[in-house]
Amino acid sequence: MPILFKSNRLAKAMGVPYVPVTANMFLFGPLGWAVPLPAKFKIRVLPPVYFDVPSNQERYSRSRVMEEAERIRRMVQDALYDMLRTRRSVWFG
Secondary structure (H helix, E strand, C coil), rough: CEEEEHHHHHHHHHHHCCCEEEHHHHHHHHHCCCCCCCCCCCCCCCCCCCCCCCCCCCCCCCCHHHHHHHHHHHHHHHHHHHHHHCCCCCCCC
């Protein structure tokens, strides 16, 4: 739930570090604390990542680790862009 602002006065009165004020509180009043806005999440599971380590090598070189990390980051980013292209709407998934 996006926080519009934090209420320091209310937090001090309740004895907590902060009290978030959300859009639901403006729409539903005090009931807004208990009623979240619906959210739709889609999860895509990508294929597993395998690393080929020679049997005589104890660990990867730093450059190999950085290359593999960049390849994985690119795979995840491409999957996100693909999901965004096929999304119908921000509100309805």
